[in-house]
Amino acid sequence: MNSDNSPVVLIVEDEPDVAETYKRWLRSEYDVRVAASGSEALDQLDGTVDVVLLDRMMPEMSGSEVLEEIRNQGIDCRVAMVTAVDPDFDIIEMGFDEYVTKPPDRDELEATVERLLERASLDDALQEYYSLVARRSALQAEKSTGELASNDEYDELINKIDTMRETVDASLGDMASNTDFVGAVREIMGDEELSTGDTETKENQE
Known part of the structure; x- marks a missing residue:
């Protein structure tokens, strides 16, 4: 969370139009940041980020690799995979908090962020x-x-x-x-x- 107490949502999405849509839906309630690649996401991740909306399929560094790095570094944030990839058994080893299949509508995305913020206080x-x-x-x-x-x-x-x-x-x-x-x-x-x-x-x- 940032200094003005607005929850921080980091959108990690390599398609600019999709990222802009998510940002437009969420910016009235949250401090929304955007990363266009996995490496850019890791550069932006710090203790102020509350929720990450993470695309699974990205060039160079996949969302799965970003998620693994987030967990390995012990960054305390909740992560939703927001992806066009239908879930298969390989997700069993992934440490995400929610799995949202694209394309989400506005209500679904807003509800996902709200739930993840609520769960952030759990042990x-x-x-x-x-x-x-x-x-x-x-x-x-x-x-x-x-x-x-x-x-x-x-x-x-x-x-x-x-x-x-x-x-x-x-x-x-x-x-x-x-x-x-x-x-x-x-x-x-x-x-x-x-x-x-x-x-x-x-x-x-x-």
Whole structure:
């Protein structure tokens, strides 16, 4: 966030018309910056950047490489992949917070930024849990039940989610007296199975 307390959104997009459209949609609410390449994005990334909207397919340095560098450097920002590439099983190893398939409309892009800003206050366990769930959701939207069931990497992802859910449930259980906070977390995560004592998980129901 910058000095005037406006959240900072960095758009990383090599198509100028697309970048300008995103900027026009967001600039009334946020401090919007634009990078036309992966290397330019890394030059602009610092502690003031809150959200990165990252194109996956760019020349020279791909969005996946930029994302990996962001995570390796420990830069504390939320990242949404905004891309025309349909999600495949290779996204399981990516550390994004949301996956948005192009072309997003204005409402979708604004809602994505708003959600990511809300989630920025969550602790590390909740951030990691959400990232895992985002990868699962992207694949469930793209792949058939049979494709998911036959993929070992996807099975490992589901196991990680189950393991992380125990950690997150414990965290929420410790804060049970703070019903406003717990309720907000459930709403932000969009996953009702987070609540302690819930019945079957979504994976078991499927």
